[in-house]
Amino acid sequence: MKQSAKIIIDGKTFELPIITGSEGERVIDISRLRKDTGLVTLDPGFANTASCQSSITFMDGERGILRYRGIPVGQLAEHSTFVETAYLLINGELPTQKQLNRFSVMLNDHSVVHEDMRAFFENFPRWAHPMGILSSMVNALRAFYPEILERTEEEEINISVTRLLSKVRTMAAMSYKIFRGHKLVYPRHDLTYAANFLNMMFDSPVRPYVIDEHLVQALNVFWILHADHEQNCSTAAVRLVGSAKVNLYAAISAGICALWGSLHGGANQAVVEMLSQIHANGGDMAPFIARAKDKNDPFRLMGFGHRVYKSYDPRARIMKKMCDRVLDRVKGHDPLLDVAKRLEEVALKDPYFIDHHLYPNVDFYSGIVLRAMGIPLNMFTVMFAIGRLPGWISQWKESIEDPNWKIHRPRQIYTGPNERDYVPIQERD
Numbered sequence: 001m002k003q004s005a006k007i008i009i010d011g012k013t014f015e016l017p018i019i020t021g022s023e024g025e026r027v028i029d030i031s032r033l034r035k036d037t038g039l040v041t042l043d044p045g046f047a048n049t050a051s052c053q054s055s056i057t058f059m060d061g062e063r064g065i066l067r068y069r070g071i072p073v074g075q076l077a078e079h080s081t082f083v084e085t086a087y088l089l090i091n092g093e094l095p096t097q098k099q100l101n102r103f104s105v106m107l108n109d110h111s112v113v114h115e116d117m118r119a120f121f122e123n124f125p126r127w128a129h130p131m132g133i134l135s136s137m138v139n140a141l142r143a144f145y146p147e148i149l150e151r152t153e154e155e156e157i158n159i160s161v162t163r164l165l166s167k168v169r170t171m172a173a174m175s176y177k178i179f180r181g182h183k184l185v186y187p188r189h190d191l192t193y194a195a196n197f198l199n200m201m202f203d204s205p206v207r208p209y210v211i212d213e214h215l216v217q218a219l220n221v222f223w224i225l226h227a228d229h230e231q232n233c234s235t236a237a238v239r240l241v242g243s244a245k246v247n248l249y250a251a252i253s254a255g256i257c258a259l260w261g262s263l264h265g266g267a268n269q270a271v272v273e274m275l276s277q278i279h280a281n282g283g284d285m286a287p288f289i290a291r292a293k294d295k296n297d298p299f300r301l302m303g304f305g306h307r308v309y310k311s312y313d314p315r316a317r318i319m320k321k322m323c324d325r326v327l328d329r330v331k332g333h334d335p336l337l338d339v340a341k342r343l344e345e346v347a348l349k350d351p352y353f354i355d356h357h358l359y360p361n362v363d364f365y366s367g368i369v370l371r372a373m374g375i376p377l378n379m380f381t382v383m384f385a386i387g388r389l390p391g392w393i394s395q396w397k398e399s400i401e402d403p404n405w406k407i408h409r410p411r412q413i414y415t416g417p418n419e420r421d422y423v424p425i426q427e428r429d
């Protein structure tokens with residue numbers, strides 16, 4: 001039975017259709033609102049606004065549910081690999097063995113980066129943040145890999161998607177090696193996606209990197225947990241920039257820039273910086289909690305809170321367990337994990353955090369895992385970006401394939417000065 005919402009404006013009643021999603025969520029479709037009523041809606045930060053209909057990821061913030069194409073993220077973390085999960089997000093179904101083999105061969109074939117790009121990496125200032133380098137280099141891919149007009153649009157998209165998924169990992173490792181002044185390590189055909197990344201990061205002529213399958217598995221889980229998250233800030237940026245019909249690389253470069261923010265993907269780096277400060281403060285976390293609760297202080301408890309999850313982020317739960325497993329494997333102990341666990345315990349008993357429904361999110365423990373793997377602090381958000389790439393790509397593909405494609409152009413409510421005349425400079429006081 002069709003449902004609708006009624007609004008009354010100046011005594012006139014307008015009906016707006018209600019759409020129900022496959023998980024029973026209901027939205028009011030306001031796509032005709034301005035045409036019918038002359039009014040638009042105002043929703044700063046879009047907390048109450050759905051920008052699209054999507055079949056990729058389902059989240060339930062109250063129940064702490066996260067599913068990619070209907071499969072719970074916990075099952076994928078336990079049984080899948082990042083490459084298989086990327087295939088699922090982008091194509092909508094888990095691959096057959098034949099499809100997975102073909103996808104892996106294509107990722108391998110596209111894993112090296114154009115040698116002329118190396119000059120770009122080598123000429124960034126040594127102190128450049130890897131997220132700024134990554135967004136620039138992803139955008140530069142179009143210059144090095146121009147569109148081949150003889151290809152069909154589908155072929156062009158598939159090649160661009162595979163090229164990006166594979167090269168982003170190589171570019172991240174390249175920026176690290178060049179920053180350290182170390183010899184570049186090329187991808188190897190005999191290593192899996194995650195193992196290749198670790199090898200490109202840590203192999204050296206004097207100390208060959210020994211692949212540890214436990215760390216490879218942990219990195220797969222890390223990237224699976226980050227792979228998509230419906231219409232988060234960076235995905236919304238990819239869809240918005242993509243809506244103007246730019247190439248995939250430009251849209252993804254915009255997503256990388258949005259993810260860089262400390263309120264978004266940059267939080268994993270900010271969490272470890274905060275935990276380190278607490279640790280340096282003798283473990284005294286009271287000043288940090290007091291600042292987080294102080295309305296006049298812009299400080300936020302990093303790694304806590306979420307626009308959608310008003311319960312424990314299911315990814316944080318898995319990441320927290322992974323900390324112990326990875327630490328046992330590499331160095332046994334990280335004092336920051338003790339600080340993190342204590343901070344969580346104190347915060348979750350504090351009425352402020354309870355009343356505001358503030359729980360650890362994916363970024364709260366992820367940095368501990370990355371530290372244990374030896375990933376440098378300034379590359380934490382790059383690791384998030386590599387994980388989120390299949391999500392951004394799948395959302396971009398879904399938007400360009402949408403028969404109702406429209407350029408994203410929000411409206412506003414004007415609150416500036418009413419009409420007034422130009423005043424010549426000599427008459428201004």
Ligand code: SDX
Pocket residue numbers: 045228229231232233262263264265267292293299300301302303304305306307308356358361362363
């Ligand atoms: C990610 O959207 C996604 O899905 C993102 C992500 C993904 O996978 O793509 O999940 C990844 O970005 C996770 C979030 C990482 N960011 C952080 O950990 C930074 C710290 N968190 C906050 O800045 C905040 O919680 C946000 C940005 C995550 C969410 O902010 P909202 O939804 O805009 O909420 P808000 O800022 O309006 O806060 C609502 C209230 C406020 O108090 P009141 O004015 O209502 O009294 O909650 C308070 C805030 O002061 N609050 C916090 C807090 N987060 C919210 N107070 C202290 N510490 C915090 N962390």
